[in-house]
Amino acid sequence: QSVLTQPPSVSGAPGQRVTISCTGSSSNIGAGYDVNWYQRLPGTAPKLLIYGNNNRPSGVPDRFSGSKSGTSASLAITGLQAEDEADYYCQSYDSSLSGWVFGGGTKLTVL
Amino acid sequence: QVQLQESGPGLVKPSQTLSLTCTVSGGSISSGSYYWSWIRQPAGKGLEWIGRIHTSGSTNYNPSLKSRVTISTDTSKNQFSLRLSSVTDADMAVYYCARSVRPGGYDWFVDSWGQGTLVTVSS
Numbered sequence: 001q002s003v004l005t006q007p008p009s010v011s012g013a014p015g016q017r018v019t020i021s022c023t024g025s026s027s028n029i030g031a032g033y034d035v036n037w038y039q040r041l042p043g044t045a046p047k048l049l050i051y052g053n054n055n056r057p058s059g060v061p062d063r064f065s066g067s068k069s070g071t072s073a074s075l076a077i078t079g080l081q082a083e084d085e086a087d088y089y090c091q092s093y094d095s096s097l098s099g100w101v102f103g104g105g106t107k108l109t110v111l
Numbered sequence: 112q113v114q115l116q117e118s119g120p121g122l123v124k125p126s127q128t129l130s131l132t133c134t135v136s137g138g139s140i141s142s143g144s145y146y147w148s149w150i151r152q153p154a155g156k157g158l159e160w161i162g163r164i165h166t167s168g169s170t171n172y173n174p175s176l177k178s179r180v181t182i183s184t185d186t187s188k189n190q191f192s193l194r195l196s197s198v199t200d201a202d203m204a205v206y207y208c209a210r211s212v213r214p215g216g217y218d219w220f221v222d223s224w225g226q227g228t229l230v231t232v233s234s
Binding site: 034057 | 157159172173174207222224227
């Protein structure tokens, strides 16, 4: 069981908006540590999508955005496209474990 | 653009030691301030951080694996390695090597990943 909790799956039609939640605790997200998001397209390695809660690396479309509040974070994807179909993972640091923790991953299906 | 490539046996017998190497190109593992990490993903499960080694040589390991894990570097070959002892079925996974950075004001995050290598545990 992952330290950070994500829904196993979400879905949406092209053009719609979806959000993926990431719930932690007072020793990770709630302690103020950054949340980062990674996208893993089928058959490929994960790729950085959002860092520092709400920052996009160059090349990531502004359709992707991140937010954080309390012990949770969210990834929002607007204007859903077929190529967004992938697995998404949140990641943070946990002070009680003195290391990184990941969410279990969320599979996004574009209907 | 830094690139990472994992290599090592794809099959390990139970109770033996898993050894993987990550070859880094496009940058030196001994310069700058980076963490070089190992992360794995068992089939059907999420990502699990195994451990990391800093450019300075300091290491951090996942407490659940700490007694069995060693991460080291070979700067002459621009490689870093993972050794995981006493493997069991639970260690069967795709293993990724990765580089992490910490731009000013932010926590560490992975900016470059290897393509991953599948390790099967079977006699």
